[in-house]
Amino acid sequence: MQGIPFYKYQGAGNDFIMVDQRDNQWINREDRELVEKLCHRRFGIGADGLILLQNHPGFDFEMIYFNADGREGSMCGNGGRCTVAFARQLGVIGDRCHFLAVDGPHDANINNPEWVELKMIDVTQVEEGSNFYYLNTGSPHYIAFVDNVDQIDVVQEGRAVRYNARFRAEGTNVNFTQLTANGLKVATYERGVEDETLACGTGVTAAALAYHLKRGGPKGAFEVPIQVKGGDMAIRFEATAQGFSDVWLCGPAKMVFAGEIA
Incomplete structure (x- = not known):
């Protein structure tokens, strides 16, 4: 029996199992138990999620993303950047691409072998609460600003928000965000993984964007350096009267190893 070839990628410590399905349908959307087993860090390969790269008319490729719990997920920004790096390694694309994900079309650039910039969806609605912001950047995110990220129990406090009465059914990702001298430091609890991850692309x-609103929200083009536990990233965006457009998620994306699933 032929095994399933796979590759392991990580984007700022956010790690993914990548499967090329252009010629073979190795894994289907219904294979939840298989995906969950492969993502398990003791009994499988170990990853925050699994991604299928498939053909799609009119696009360089289609990205299908599963959370570590085996369920098909909403948009994963670091997963998208890793898929772009994977597509280039396979020879599907060059330094630019146009691909399809669950939240619609995306463009991406590879400016050096291990730095991928991914265009995200526009954001026109942001809820501002007494001590939080809530918005959707391809996945739903709750942003809480804190004095010191390192003193937060990300799993315990993130889980309390994710499973509260408002978010329990659909879930939300929870981001604890600290202002630094030149940008932000962020720690994220991810739904679907149900744990802290070393980085979250849609989360940062x-x-x-929440930080921009917190500091007064002037119009224009901006770039915000982001520090996560898995490395350094950056967000570029245009703030307009309608919200945020031309939003780019920038950061490292590297292959870790390749193998075969028996």
Whole structure:
């Protein structure tokens, strides 16, 4: 029996199992138990999620993303950047691409072998609460600003928000965000993984946009450096009267190893 070839990628410590399905349908959307097993860090390969790269008319490729719990997920920004790096390694694309994800079309650039910039969706609605911001950057995110991220129990406090009465059914990602001398430091509890991850692409994007509103929200083009536990990232965006457009998630994306699933 032929095994399933796979590759392991990580984007700022956010790690993914990548499967090329252009010629073979190895894994289907219904294979929840298989995906969950492969993502398990003791009994499988270990990852925050699994991604299928498939053909799609009119696009360089289609990205299908599953959370570590085996369920098909909403948009994963770091997963998208890793998929772009994977597509380039396979020879599907060059330094630019146009691909399809669950939240619609995306463009991406590879400016050096291990730095991928991914265009995210526009954001026109942001809820501002007494001590939080809530917005969707391809996935829903709750942003709480704190004095010191390192003193937060990300799992315990993130889980309390994710499973509260408002968010329990659909879930939300929870981002604890600290202002630094030149940008932000962010720690994220991810739904679907149900744990802290070393980085979250849609999460740091949401944190940067919330930070811009917190500091008064002037119009124009901005870039916010982001520090996560898995490395350094950056968010570029245009703030307009309608919200945020031309939003780019920028950061490292690297292959870790390749193998075969028996």
